[in-house]
Amino acid sequence: MKKVKVGIVGLGRLGCQHAENIAFRIPNCELTAVCSVVEDEVKEVQEKWGIPYSYTNYDEMLKNKELDAIFIASPSGFHCEQITKALQAGFHVFSEKPLGLYLEEALEVQKVVDAHLDKVFMLGFMRRYDKSYAAAKQKIDNGDIGDPILIRCYGLDPASQMDNFLKFAKANYSGGLFLDMSIHDLDLARWYMATEAQEVWAIGGGYARPEFEEIQDAETGVAMVRFENNAIGIFVAGRNCAHGYHIETEIIGTKGSIRIGTLPERNQIVLLQENGAVKECYDGFLERFEQAYLSEVEEFINCILEKRKPAVTVQDGVESTKLGYACKKSFETRQLVNLQDEQLVTN
Template identity: 45%
Template structure:
């Protein structure tokens, strides 16, 4: 299948390199970016046939079967709508937009064209083998009724300086929309329940200058689902040891912990410094196979005319919860969803 991609930052390059190196059913033939260095990278490293600086031109002229929209969240809604209406199957990274109203417009366009054009959102944890195994255990009833979930999503400290520079010039959507949205989605998926109320707080101890741009270095949210399940979310950008993603599910008959230690691999080092295990350094490393699996699933859905497992509606609901967390932080109160 002929594919194009818009946006070749860290996430875009992850998807593009996975296609070129790991997904033979997709041929990356076109790339779009407003940055010349990204287009040079696409030609020299990805060997794409065509490069564009205008998204609509790529959709109109590159004869694509599918497109990956990995540009900034502020432009994703218009890009997704244009591609879908032109009949190009579309995979988009999260979040699908920065506001509820613009995401609702995207959902409407996708629903209107769903008989001819497929869409999938990039919630890759649903395709991670560890999370899939945990869901199987939950669905089998092996840990009983879920009572409590704790989820960590913290980026490595090595990226904090870069984020501070980004935050001074761009809108991430806020910590909960940018980071916790994955935990929000995976909790909805694991439990089959919806968020009912949230209370959030946060602070900037390592980078107090983020106060001036309305961003957070570390934040938490307490939540309750519609059946009473208690939830604790921790999101941040300052994990000194590496990329920390951990999920704990407590049930009436047992507990599950997914990646309590973010181990890089199964190797333990014994030397004059003691005993140690290396950690995953980034999300492309930790979820490499999940990223491959989600795109492979999307291609299969296109070929077999099936609905992808992750929908635009999932993105809409996760954004509603994330933005409610942000509102709770700003107003310092519990908010019903």
């Protein structure tokens, strides 16, 4: 079977994990090119893994006619431009979340995707490919909890990474707490509840690190969402979790409820000593969602080879960006935001 030749842009923590998966763990594909504006990153990966091509200029990589697909793992603010260029250059495209930092640019990318329907486009909402989250979706669709009426999501990053979060936020790469961190939860909510958001109220602040408030961002924040079918969403996001990386989701229905990740257990060990009963927790997203990151890229490659479209669409990216941006706007203005407001389309 023909191998899909992939070029990746972005070699940060997540980019390197994706690059390693493509190079060594996913059948029927080949990591053919790597690209980063950081020359040392490119040189290290190319030499360590024997990658044929390396670039510090994204436009130059797009001239490589040996490539079949482009994988975008660069900072969020570059996604829309890089997706557009890759599709227009004739490549299949996988992009990490979010689709864009502003609704206006996300809508423009949607037009480009729709104009290139012969190409596979996929967005990195990897939690849909996590075994536990996928099983919960099946149970909801089976009617096991009746009609879902409330979803509660916690997305808490480890306090040990606070300085890195601040550097990332100050560089204006993230789009803020809700677009950077809550976007996965917002996508899950749309997926599980099978409805779109109608209005949102978001609050938050810089409690342990006031520097976040200086850049109009939040260290910890909460958004409450009313969906079009009157269902409720409660989204908690934070960058100061003392015990590690904590992702938790609960879906309450008319006949029952489902909880995923109530305890962020790294393993089944319980240590009993002077501190009581202690369980180790995940220390980051790469560890918690290792299988999901692999599975989503396997799906992307299979879609290319089998000439079919993935379940995650550009519309999912647009709607999640719309909701994430509404949360950001509500937080910044301290006002209730209606998602039908045309002024959301602004940058």
